[in-house]
Amino acid sequence: MRVLLTTDTHLPKRAKELPARLLAELPRADVVFHAGDWVDTDTLDLLEARCRRVVGVYGNNDGxxxxxxxxxxxxxxxxxxxxxxxxxxxxxxxxxxxxxxxxPDLDVLVFGHSHIPWDTTAPGGLRLLNPGSPTDRRRQPHCTYMTATVADGLLKDVLLHRLPPR
Incomplete structure (x- = not known):
């Protein structure tokens, strides 16, 4: 099972649209996780229309x-x-x-807010993943998102994708 992780899209404030490379990945994902700060409902509508399954939350900038x-x-x-x-x-x-x-009952926690990519494992095994932002790099060198696969009860092939400058 292929998963795509994104967050902090901040559309249309930080960018007019999602990057083409991210949009091209959407149909390949079985599940898309979005950890908030969408800012507009159009982005949620777009993901729900193009993706098999969207698991998302609201962020502090969401109305x-x-x-x-x-x-x-x-x-x-x-x-x-x-x-x-x-x-x-x-x-x-x-x-x-x-x-x-x-x-305490999770294996993986996807989060956002900082726009800083993060991949660590807590004592006890909880994997924490922040995919950064595909549209607002802030002080980071690149805009980013993540992909991974779930197979045999394991999270595998966690990749941070760097997007080209706009």
Whole structure:
């Protein structure tokens, strides 16, 4: 099972549209995780129209229309792995222990907010993934998103994709 992870798209404030490379990946994904800060409902509509399954949450920049359609925390079980999605996890220092305590029944937590790619494993095995942002790199060298596969109860082939400058 192929998964695509994205967050912090901030459309149309930071970019007019999603990058072509990310759009081309959507039909190949069995599940797309979006960890919030969509900003517009058009992006959610686009993903729901083009993707087999979207698991998303609202972020701090998302207004009432998105909050009416999305939860603050979402959960999905894929191939024997328990995933959670949340926008904000707090400061980087202590993140692993804090998230492991808050989400003790998860195998993978997808999060956003910082626009900084992150891939660590907490004591106890919780994998924390932040795919960065495909549209707003902030202080990062590249805009980014992630892909991975779920097979045999394992998360495999986690790749951070760097997008070309716009």
């Amino acid at each position: 009432p229309a998105l909050r009416a359609r999305l939860p603050e925390v979402a959960y999905a079980e894929l191939g024997g792995l328990r995933f959670g999605v949340v926008h904000e996890t707090g400061p980087a220092q202590g993140r692993e222990a804090r998230c492991a305590a808050r989400f």
